[in-house]
Amino acid sequence: MDLKKLDDVIDRHRKEKGALITILHDIQREDGFIADEAMTHLSDRLKLPLSEVFRTVSYFGHAFTLQPRPAAHAVKVCNGTACHVRRGAEVMSELKETVEKEGAEALCRLEAVPCLGCCTAAPAVEIDGKLLDREAAKMTIIKLKSEK
């Protein structure tokens, strides 16, 4: 995001008190990460110490990243309590196996997330925002690879 565009984002949230996190969400959504230049500019414009901006970005590691996230497809395995009780850890290792077998490491980013909020489907998996069970998740990974 160039600085002019960033200024537009800042102006859009001018009325909001304590808008730093809201603005960071916008940058992350647009760019996929928070660049150094963006943090410096935010510090100037919002009159916040650069250390404070950096602290906020780095504190919320789930939401903001300092570098672009590598793979295109997010494979989220639910690690909530219900999914853990219903052996979510096994699903994680099975999907890891599938990804390795298919050679889809560069294509899929496997991550364990706190709770997908769909305990009926436990153990639940979400690929690119779509909720799946373990078999469907494996099929999707294979399909993603073959389409590539």
Place this chain on the structure above:
Amino acid sequence: MKIESAQELNKLKDAGEKLLLPGGIRIQVGTSRCGVARGAQEVVAAFEKELTAQGLEGRVVRVGCIGMCHEEPLVEIVMPGKPKLTYGGITAELVPALLKSLAKGKPQKKNLLYRTNQETLAVNGRAFTYAAKTPAEIKSIPAAEDSDFLKPQLRIAMRNAGAIDPMNIEEYAARGGYAALLKAVTQMKPEEIIDTVTKANLRGRGGGGFPTGRKWQACREAHGTHKYVLCNCSEGDPGIGMHKSIIESDPHGIVEGMIIGGYAIGAREGYIYLHHGNPGAKEKLQHAIDQAYEYGLLGDNILGSGFSFSLTLKEGAGGYVCGESTALMATLEGRAGEPRPKYIHTAEKGLWDGPTNLNNVETWCNIAPIIMRGAEWFSAIGTKTSAGTKVISISGNVNTPCLVEVPMGTPIADIIALGGGLPSGSTLKAFQLGGPPAGILPADQAGIALGFDELAAAGSLLGSGGLIVMDQSTCVVDMAKYFLSFLEKESCGRCVPCREGVKRMREVVEGISIATGKEEDIALLNELAECLSSASLCDLGKSAPQVVVSTLRHFMDEYQTHIVQQVCPAKRCSM
């Protein structure tokens, strides 16, 4: 259109009634998380296509969560003068035949779960009638109010969930919405409202169970002109999604409750903290806020009363600890969500140092019905010390995970039964109600009645109400390790007892789980637990050892088996 009088609110209500009870077919498809996962969007598309293809007059409405996650995609059919029909497991392929049967006036019995002739609206106690009589052809279908799933329930916070289009303020009004706000700001003094909430004996649904009326009173009396009311929708607990579900089903219920709270406390500004990563909930809540502004229910001079109130939705950026009040406020201020010591209570100095009142989603949803029906009505529900109902999400080793709302005082075992009980061959070993701070209780405690004090007496917590059922295939050492790993990751790192203590406890428990445990580990765990609960800065650290303390108390044998015989009876630990 700005609403400024009871007549104008009535007009909104009438418009909504025409939508809820239309001349043609109204098809309600549950499109919350579980529904969409099972193909609800395709079902909506199929109905829309078939309505045109069969030349029928009708409308497909995306509603929220009815609660029976296992029967998704759920479809409810409203036709003029007919009982409402609830169908479960309707996939897109089943749509054409279902619509044909409805058009012929002979609704198919397949997938038909039950019928509803009449409902009592929880917000005002009035009847909402679909049909006075039951047509002969569906007489054999059980009535909803007699079903095993709905009979034990009383839905107050979830009163509109699954019944209305969450994006439509008219439908909310048609089911008695915003009448409580009108009553509050035009007929009641702020003190009277606080008095009603206090007498109703409503206690905070977020976990602590602090009396809501007293909390409001403290904030009202606090010095400072700029006060705030906040809604906590952090829901960072690993394993519950009920607040998301309430927001996605009935966002206006929260908005109405908060405006009433703002009026009672003397606040002019409100903020909703929404956990990061809920695009659906965010969209619906923002839409509800925008609509409320449009109709003059938010902004200046609400309903012509002279009271002004603004409401802003803010998305957090993750973090379990951000559900803690001071960390939540730091996040709302745009800073890193770290808790601070509470020498000065947030009712005195909270958000931007102003007196602040924080309640969670479920608490706010209870306000409008209390205002409409009075303190006596509410306090008569539930038990003496825990009035009202509680929303419970049931998951883990049960047949049919679901979302229910039951009166306080319902035994835990009955709630497990609402989740379809345990699968055959499974026996109840333990359960958890209320997230990591609640610890784990053994099966023989399942007779406990749902309530703040009842659970506290058992050394647990009602918490936010996520019930996790565990059968004999779970291992308590593994569960302790699981929760400690979660809390270790989520510790903000500000205070040493939590940052270091949780990590050490996790290492010790992990040692036990991989057969390197020693006899003296038990004493070490107890010592660490003592240190954490007395010296941590906030409740995350203070309650972190609870899962170890409770399992040591109830399942010491299992720890001993791991340590002495180096065997995991449930075969969960890699030994």
